[in-house]
Amino acid sequence: MAARRVAPVEADSARHRIRRRVHRARIALRRSGVDYFRGDGSDWIALAGLLLTVPVIAGLTLMDSVWCAPATLVLPIVVGGLLLRPASLLALYGAAAGALIIESVRLGPYDEGPGRVTPGVVLVVAACGLFGLLLAQFRTRVGVPWRRGGTMLFDLRERIRVQSKLPRLPRGWHREMALRPAGGQSFSGDFVVAARTQGGRTLEVVLTDVSGKGMDAASRALLLSGAFGGLLGSLPPDGFLPAANAYLLRQDWDEGFATSVHLVLDLDSGDYELLSAGHPPGLQLCAATGQWEEISGQGPLLGVYDGAEFDPVKGSLAPGDVLMLFTDGLVETAERDISEGIDRLSGEADRYVAGGFHGAAWHLIEAVAKDVKDDRALLLICREVQG
Structure with a gap:
């Protein structure tokens, strides 16, 4: 039944x-x-x-x-x-x-x-x-x-270009940014985000080099540029790189590391802090001596391990001083050591000391690393002498 x-x-x-x-x-x-x-x-x-x-x-x-x-x-x-x-x-x-x-x-x-x-x-x-x-x-x-x-690709390229545009600086300051992707492409693994914070008194600039080059790194650079742009100015200067490192770790990319340098510049006094995450050192031209000095903070690559600490280096830009920040594609190749590349860059930059650095960023990339098969970026910030 x-x-x-x-x-x-x-x-x-x-x-x-x-x-x-x-x-x-x-x-x-x-x-x-x-x-x-x-x-x-x-x-x-x-x-x-x-x-x-x-x-x-x-x-x-x-x-x-x-x-x-x-x-x-x-x-x-x-x-x-x-x-x-x-x-x-x-x-x-x-x-x-x-x-x-x-x-x-x-x-x-x-x-x-x-x-x-x-x-x-x-x-x-x-x-x-x-x-x-x-x-x-x-x-x-x-x-x-x-x-x-x-x-869509054209729109993305224009958005990256607008986002990478440096803000206007007060009288007595000059800034330039030049970016050249590998292979003449329109997208790059290098990007910059910048903003004026604290009521416009402070300039914060972040220059980042994502692992890879060209189109291989462009998608990651696009995502990171949006995230970094949101973080910039929303956190204290010493909290930006730790937050960026945590964000990069959460992405869990197979090739997910990046180098970055964060500049915090007081536009009134010229004092600055430079925080680095495995990035090549910057160069500062001291107008009083006419010599270039390497400026570099201490910190590991972004996206390698959690809890990383980034120690800043402090300095000041006097009238006539110039600060150059760049990615490793500009100064380092398989045939050339980074120290040799930095020497070559500073030697080419000496040609612009007398006449000023207006329009110099792009010409420096062409002179130093024209045929390099890597993304190249150069940021120039000059404190002009008031007449």
């Missing part, structure tokens, strides 16, 4: 599971249909247009295969690779394959004369189709239409 009572319950449960799965499948199909024919991501208009283009091209080829060769079918395939989703591309490829078969049958064997469907034509069309499919799959994975991808 017990067995006979359990069986109907199990059967009802199985039927319920089947009905639930069917219901979910119907919802998924309905959603997929709605998503296909509605919304900004829809490509049905482009697919319909390209599907109509295929028989038009095939008809022109059958009419005159000399002026409209069979290989002309690569045109809708290339356009489809830029516009369509992978599922839609398969439909387009099926139409193109059917058109090639019809052309091959109607035009005759390829060895009877020009304008026939040759194995080379088939290979070219197939190669273009494969490239378009790979491109569409990548675009689908990224989730950005090809028409907006370039616009």
